[in-house]
Amino acid sequence: MTIATAHPNLTLPDHTQLPESDGTFVKNFQEHPQSLLLTDSIYPVLDSLHPDGRYAIGQDCGIYWRLVEPPERGAEAPDWFYVPHVPPLLDGKRRRSYVLWQEVVAPLIVIEFVSGDGTAERDTAPPWERENGKPGKFWVYEQAIRVPFYAIYEVDKASVEVYELVGNRYQRCEPNQRGHFPIEPLGVELGIWQGTYLHQSLPWLRWWDQDGNLLLTGDERAEQEKQRAEQEKHRAEQEKQRAEQEKHRVEQEKQRAERLAAKLRDLGVDPDEYS
Template identity: 35%
Template sequence: MVLATSRNQTPIVTWEKLPDDFILPDEPVENLQQPTIAAALTDALGAANRIQPQMLIAVNFALVATVNQKNVVKAPDWLYVPNVLPVGTGVIRRSYTPNIEGSAVAVVMEFLSDADNTEYSIRPTFPYGKLYFYEQILKVPTYVIFNPYELTLEVRCLQNNQYVLQEASELGRYWIPELELFLGIWQGTRLGLNIDWLRWWDEAGNLLLWSSEQVELEKQRAEAAVAELESERQKKELFAAKLRELGVNPDLI
């Protein structure tokens, strides 16, 4: 499925870093679950050692382009850039402008709010709809839209300068080529919150664990190892006791 966009106007896009005194938009979070779901995605990547120093993975972070001499800023709920230039010591990165601060943005995700449908907006004029901005201006290869209310997940990939809606696998997951991982919906509990999450799976179908799950798994493994040692100790004591009953000193064997 190809989502049609207006091409009545060809935007003139340039790449200019925002001035230090530029006031970034401070939009309220529509749903408190949104940053939690986004943070969990990053947590799993970090726990699997899939985050490298040159990458930029951020939540609700400003992406910048200058379109027809106007600064346009969008802050997706989650984003991934494979290579960014380092900032100076003590400098805090406030925004990201592709091409002058590093490579192009590879993946963006938006989580639908119950207030509007701006995530699908193809408005081709300032301040530009989100879908139009990601498709026609930033040209992000993969655009993900998650609807936590209806539990739908849509993945669009850029083909011939247009987003094409992808089909899910038999397990309901989508291959994200830029990260070489599958993305899907998973229901469960994290940090005391029982909701439907977005989770990663590797190519073999293994779920990427959150850091808390890895800690719990290591705890279970350690407890199992202790239990196994205790079981072996008890077996040896029982065997030694039987030898003594037979008049054999087990220490001499």
């Protein structure tokens, strides 16, 4: 474990004093919508798990796990991650990064979106094997930060790999019968969904509940509610039409009975005697 720890006479930098970015570009136009999709759809689950609101979601934000120069070499910036039991704001200020020696709690899950061939996301090299001392992402998440779940998503292959920390090593998880990967502490499953989001038709990374129901975004929930309201309106209109038809049928039956009674009276028969 190489996470920096405080010395009694040393004041370590906090999230306001460390670089907010390593200066690299977001790899493609799909990454931002993908992060939004993951965040938007899981909010109801996290709000239920944390009624006090104490959780944080990071999107392409730095997780500082050691103090080195330059500081960026001591950080990884997952494309998406979730940390339980920490406030979304720190000391009333927006988070610029997530500093482990300041907060201690590790993310429960980190997700990397592959843009190249996936080598960087699967790099297990420790820092002592590198001239620049920069370890591989896989090693950092497994051995330094010790994230319980690590997912590697490849949109070009329409695939996702999920690793779970068992003991001191990541074990690759097997998908369930739906082709999803259960993330038990969250009560959700992670998998690939082929569909259209923000006008892009792609194999997106999405969440499902434990029963296999897709977790919807706010817009999807609103659209679903709109369709439900329209269906209810249509059902009410059909019910109204049926009521009007029944009223019309009863009126016709009444008129037929009145015509029949009139004919009987013309024949000298009192229809009331047979009622």
